[in-house]
Amino acid sequence: MKANSELETLIDLMAKLPGLGPRSARRAVLHLVRKRAQQMAPLAGAMARVAETTRECLNCGNFATGERCAICTSEKRANGELCVVEDVADLWAMERAGVFKGRYHVLGGTLSALDAVGPEELRIPALVERVAEERIREVILALNATVEGQTTAHYVADQLEGRVTVTSLAQGVPIGGELDYLDDGTIGAALRARKSL
Numbered sequence: 001m002k003a004n005s006e007l008e009t010l011i012d013l014m015a016k017l018p019g020l021g022p023r024s025a026r027r028a029v030l031h032l033v034r035k036r037a038q039q040m041a042p043l044a045g046a047m048a049r050v051a052e053t054t055r056e057c058l059n060c061g062n063f064a065t066g067e068r069c070a071i072c073t074s075e076k077r078a079n080g081e082l083c084v085v086e087d088v089a090d091l092w093a094m095e096r097a098g099v100f101k102g103r104y105h106v107l108g109g110t111l112s113a114l115d116a117v118g119p120e121e122l123r124i125p126a127l128v129e130r131v132a133e134e135r136i137r138e139v140i141l142a143l144n145a146t147v148e149g150q151t152t153a154h155y156v157a158d159q160l161e162g163r164v165t166v167t168s169l170a171q172g173v174p175i176g177g178e179l180d181y182l183d184d185g186t187i188g189a190a191l192r193a194r195k196s197l
Contacts, residue, residue, distance in 0.1 A: 007033070059130075061106030061123055062091055071095075077103050080137035084127065084156060086110055086144060094142060102140075105130060110148035111155055124156060131164050141168040145189070 007029060014025035032040040056062075057069040064070070071077055081102030085091050091104050107122045119125065131139065139160055143149040157166045172190025173182065182190075 060104050061108060062088055062104060071103055077101060078134075080135060081140065082127075082130065082134075082136045082138070083140045083142050085142050086149065086152075090142065090144075100140075103134075107143075107152065107156075110143065110146070110152040112148050119155065119159075122152075124159065127156065128159055128163075131160060136164050138165045138167060141166065143168075145171050145185075 011022070011025045011029050014020055014028055015022045017025070020028065032043065053065050054063050055065075055067075057064040057072055058067050059072040060069060062069040062071060064072075079102050081100070082105055083091075083094060083100055083102060084105045084107060085094065086107055086109060088106055091106055094100050094104070105123065105127050107124065107127070109117055109122055111117055111119065111122065127139075130136065139156075141153045141156060143153045153168060160166050170193050172186060172193050173179070179187065
C-alpha cells in the first residue's frame with residue numbers, strides 16, 4: 001500500500017503541471033515506472049540539478065545558472081534593443097523564432113486590478129532603470145494581445161515616454177489565416193495595422 005500511496009502522490013503532483021490532467025498524469029507516471037532506468041532516474045536527476053542550480057537572471061528575469069543569463073552577458077546582444085515580454089515562455093518563443101538579436105526584459109505577468117497585480121508586483125520599475133542605465137534606443141513591447149497585455153503595454157509606454165522609442169509587435173491576420181475564421185478583434189487590428197504594398 002505504501003508504494004501505491006507514493007505513486008498516487010506522484011500522480012497528483014504530475015496532474016498539477018500545465019497540460020496534464022489526472023488521466024494524462026497517470027499514464028505518464030505508469031510509463032516512467034515501467035522505464036525507470038532509462039527515463040525516470042535521469043529525469044529525477046535532471047529535475048534535482050535544475051532545482052538546485054537554476055535561478056532568475058538578476059538583469060532580465062530569464063532563467064540562468066549564474067547571476068546573469070547568457071543573453072544578458074553576450075556583448076553581441078547589446079545593440080540597444082530591448083524586447084519586453086510577459087514571462088520566460090514568451091522569451092523562449094521569441095528566441096525560437098531566431099529573428100530578435102537584442103536583449104530581453106521579463107515583466108513576470110501583466111497588470112490586473114482584479115488580481116491585485118500592480119506595477120510594483122511586476123518588473124516595471126526595473127525596466128525603467130534598465131532603459132536609463134543601459135543606453136537602450138528602442139523598447140519593443142511583445143505582450144500578448146489580451147486586455148491585460150494591452151493595458152500593461154499602454155502603462156509601460158507611458159512610463160517610458162520621452163526616454164526611448166517604444167514599439168510593439170504587429171497584430172492582425174496570421175500567415176495562412178482565412179478571414180472567415182478570424183474573430184472581429186483580429187480583423188480590426190489587422191485593418192488598423194495595414195501597410196502599403
